[in-house]
Amino acid sequence: MDEDLRFDGARAAQIAEFIEPLRVAPGRRVRLAEDFDPRYKADFLGKKDGEALLRTGIGVLAEYQRRLAAQETYGVLVCLQALDAGGKDGTIRHVMSGLNPQGVRVSSFKVPSAEELAHDYLWRYAQRLPGRGEIGIFNRSHYEEVLVVRVHPDNLDRQKLPPSARREGVWERRYREINDWERYLSDNGFKVVKMFLNLSKEEQRKRFLKRIDVPERNWKFSAADVRERGFWDDYQRAFSEMLSATSTAWAPWYVIPADRKWFARICAGAILAHTLIGIDPAYPEVGDEARRDLAEIKKVLEAEAPL
Ligand code: AMP
Ligand code: MG
Numbered sequence: 001m002d003e004d005l006r007f008d009g010a011r012a013a014q015i016a017e018f019i020e021p022l023r024v025a026p027g028r029r030v031r032l033a034e035d036f037d038p039r040y041k042a043d044f045l046g047k048k049d050g051e052a053l054l055r056t057g058i059g060v061l062a063e064y065q066r067r068l069a070a071q072e073t074y075g076v077l078v079c080l081q082a083l084d085a086g087g088k089d090g091t092i093r094h095v096m097s098g099l100n101p102q103g104v105r106v107s108s109f110k111v112p113s114a115e116e117l118a119h120d121y122l123w124r125y126a127q128r129l130p131g132r133g134e135i136g137i138f139n140r141s142h143y144e145e146v147l148v149v150r151v152h153p154d155n156l157d158r159q160k161l162p163p164s165a166r167r168e169g170v171w172e173r174r175y176r177e178i179n180d181w182e183r184y185l186s187d188n189g190f191k192v193v194k195m196f197l198n199l200s201k202e203e204q205r206k207r208f209l210k211r212i213d214v215p216e217r218n219w220k221f222s223a224a225d226v227r228e229r230g231f232w233d234d235y236q237r238a239f240s241e242m243l244s245a246t247s248t249a250w251a252p253w254y255v256i257p258a259d260r261k262w263f264a265r266i267c268a269g270a271i272l273a274h275t276l277i278g279i280d281p282a283y284p285e286v287g288d289e290a291r292r293d294l295a296e297i298k299k300v301l302e303a304e305a306p307l
Contacts, residue, residue: 005063012277018042019270022254024247032240032255038200040257050266057269058098064273065135067281069103072133074279075190078272079141082197083235084225085207086258088139091197094265095272096137105130108139117158121145121174122181132189135272142181143194146174146242151234175245182251192251193275195268196239197258201232 007015021040024030045053068074080088096104107128116124122142130136149155150171165173182192199207208229211221228235247253256267286294 005060007060007273007277012274015270015274015277019254019267019274022256022267022271024243024253024255026248026252028244028247030240030243030247030255032198032236032243036198036255036257038198038203038257038259041260041263045263045266047260047262050262054094054262054266054269057266057273058095061095061269061273061276062098062100064276064279064281065099065103067283068135068276068279069100069133070283071281073189074281075130075132076135076272076275076279077130077138077185077190077192078135079138079143079192079194080197080268081141081143081147081195081239082258083199083204083232084228085204085211086197086199087261087264088197090261091195091265091268092137092139095269096135099135103133104135104137106137106139109141109144112158117160121159122177129185129190141194142178143242143246146171146178146246147235147238150238151231171241172245175242178246179248179251182246182248186250191275191279193271194247194251194253195271196243196253196255197264198255199258201229203259204229 030036068076080091082088092106096106105128109124112124122145125138125142128136128138149159156166156170185192208221208226211217243253243255254267254271256264256271258264
């Protein structure tokens with residue numbers, strides 16, 4: 001019999017406790033600057049231990065993924081949001097590295113195309129949802145519709161909305177629509193888990209400088225990112241309101257301190273682990289009749305062995 005590679009009850013409880021301070025309780029009014037420190041890290045963890053922990057954790061995540069895929073009942077959607085240089089790409093690379101690529105789909109969302117603008121604003125996200133048994137990762141997500149679109153309302157102008165959908169209260173309405181959509185997904189077997197990589201302004205400055213100084217990173221740098229940095233306070237406000245309005249019992253937000261990349265990755269791994277532990281996917285059971293059939297087939301195959 002294979003050993004059970006899942007987290008045991010004690011480990012599951014530790015993980016839940018570890019991520020609890022990052023979770024935005026439904027209904028809580030978040031003021032990002034006061035409530036969440038981008039430099040926070042758990043006292044008991046150093047970088048070395050943390051990296052070892054992540055490696056072990058990734059192996060266990062892979063086992064949960066195999067079960068999820070075999071069961072084909074539930075799916076998981078991870079939404080990753082951050083300001084530029086927040087570490088979304090690196091988090092995806094590190095945390096998902098042990099998973100089977102057949103069962104993971106990463107979708108990145110950029111400035112919407114003409115075709116996308118010709119549809120309702122959730123359309124393009126709905127097309128990239130994971131299937132049952134799959135883990136979908138949104139690198140940026142439908143939350144851009146209440147973040148960049150809010151900070152730069154000319155984006156809203158391009159969405160060709162009817163006047164009734166543009167009036168006062170457009171953001172509150174979008175929060176509600178997003179909450180409803182996620183509730184629908186959750187009720188139908190798709191767990192939505194949302195992570196915000198919370199970076200400090202100073203750490204962003206350092207990372208931008210590195211993108212300029214290190215030739216291999218130049219491609220990651222764009223002058224537009226520095227322009228966006230000029231809207232820092234607007235983004236902090238938009239993020240705070242969005243976190244306050246859309247962290248729900250069925251699809252909670254986690255605010256991950258992102259100034260230390262290694263710690264942010266452990267947090268992301270722990271949140272995904274917690275989600276999968278909650279689903280507790282199981283390999284399908286084979287019934288007595290099917291087992292008898294297997295035994296028959298086995299006999300036939302064994303009889304075919306070369307002499
Ligand atoms: P990157 O993730 O660095 O490749 O950049 C993608 C760009 O697309 C960012 O500048 C986002 O602000 C922008 N973007 C993503 N979603 C939307 C959206 N719904 N409307 C407008 N801009 C968007
Ligand atoms: Mg960028």
